[in-house]
Amino acid sequence: MFENFFVNGRFKDEILLAFCGLLSLCAGFINGFIGTGGGVIILLTLKKLHKDDEKAAYASVAAVVLPMAVISAAVYCISKPDIISDALPYLPFALIGGALGAYLLSRVKVRAVSLLFSSLAVFSGAAALLR
Amino acid sequence: MNDVIGCAVCFITALSSGLGAGGGGLLTMFLTSFANTAQINAQGINLLCFVSAQTPASVINMIRYKPDMRLIAFLTFCGAAGCVLGAVAASYADETVVRKAFGAFLTAVGVYTFYRTVKGR
Numbered sequence: 001m002f003e004n005f006f007v008n009g010r011f012k013d014e015i016l017l018a019f020c021g022l023l024s025l026c027a028g029f030i031n032g033f034i035g036t037g038g039g040v041i042i043l044l045t046l047k048k049l050h051k052d053d054e055k056a057a058y059a060s061v062a063a064v065v066l067p068m069a070v071i072s073a074a075v076y077c078i079s080k081p082d083i084i085s086d087a088l089p090y091l092p093f094a095l096i097g098g099a100l101g102a103y104l105l106s107r108v109k110v111r112a113v114s115l116l117f118s119s120l121a122v123f124s125g126a127a128a129l130l131r
Numbered sequence: 132m133n134d135v136i137g138c139a140v141c142f143i144t145a146l147s148s149g150l151g152a153g154g155g156g157l158l159t160m161f162l163t164s165f166a167n168t169a170q171i172n173a174q175g176i177n178l179l180c181f182v183s184a185q186t187p188a189s190v191i192n193m194i195r196y197k198p199d200m201r202l203i204a205f206l207t208f209c210g211a212a213g214c215v216l217g218a219v220a221a222s223y224a225d226e227t228v229v230r231k232a233f234g235a236f237l238t239a240v241g242v243y244t245f246y247r248t249v250k251g252r
Contacts, residue, residue: 021209028213033221034233035174036156036181038214040240042206058151059192063203066189068210069181075218076175083175086168089134090158090176091183093142098184101149102191114152114248121153121241124160128234131164 020045024064031065032072039065133166145184153244156237163230170226170233 023045031038042064046057077083140161147153158180162173221229 017205020206024206024209025213028210028215029217029220030213030236031210032214032217032219033224034156034217034229034236035159035177035221036233037236037240038210039153040243042210045206056196056198059189059196060198060203060206062151062185062189062192063198064206064210066182066185067207068214069178069185071211071214072218073175073178073182075215075222076171076178079218079222080172080175083172083179086172087176087179090138090141090180093138094145094180094183095187097142097145098149099187101146101151101184102188103149104146105150105188108150111248113147113150114244117147117152117157118241118244118248120157121237122245123241124157125234125237125239125241127164128160128230129238131230131234 027065028068028072031068032075035072035076038068137161137166141180145180148181148184149188153240156233156240159233160237170230171221174221174229174233 023041027038027041027045030041039061042061043057046060137158141158144158156177159170159173159177162168162176163170166173168176
């Protein structure tokens with residue numbers, strides 16, 4: 001996917017590399033600070049790097065965001081250990097939902113789901129701001 | 132009753148996450164608004180649920196699409212440093228500040244995603 005971005009295993013453009021690293025740092029900070037949202041910034045970063053293969057870009061986003069979420073969750077659990085016991089009842093549902101979503105990815109229209117969830121995100125975000 | 136609804140919200144947001152449509156912040160919103168969970172705890176629960184939901188999807192997608200591991204390693208390294216800074220900052224910050232930041236970001240991402248989906252980009 002990124003073969004044009006590398007030359008002999010090295011990045012072609014150091015400025016772009018530094019910019020993308022900075023964006024990733026910001027994505028990580030937001031992910032750690034509010035517990036979500038890193039994926040959107042990583043997606044914007046990857047879109048800057050390559051525009052040809054959207055599905056591979058989404059696969060890369062997932063591969064970057066997952067370890068970021070693990071690290072953020074680890075820091076949260078160290079500072080507040082009761083989070084682990086509070087989260088336990090939800091984890092099987094998250095696991096089944098995530099696996100089902102990945103299975104359905106090529107079978108359903110993601111556009112409708114995306115519209116619904118972005119609308120809910122605006123509503124929930126506004127509610128959190130106004131509380 | 133709230134536990135049952137919470138599990139349903141978790142399942143639906145995980146499903147959406149697996150589909151690549153996002154939705155991770157909604158569980159945090161439900162937990163803080165309806166289950167009287169503190170903002171930081173809700174964010175931690177949301178992160179653990181995200182890890183559970185995203186692990187199978189990530190493995191499937193990485194096998195299927197074989198993304199460039201050098202780029203992933205670089206972005207992950209930079210992101211990891213930010214994660215530690217952000218999570219430590221959240222544990223020291225005032226809960227209202229974290230909630231307002233969460234609300235502002237969720238609203239902005241919602242508007243951006245809605246616009247991008249409508250425009251078909």
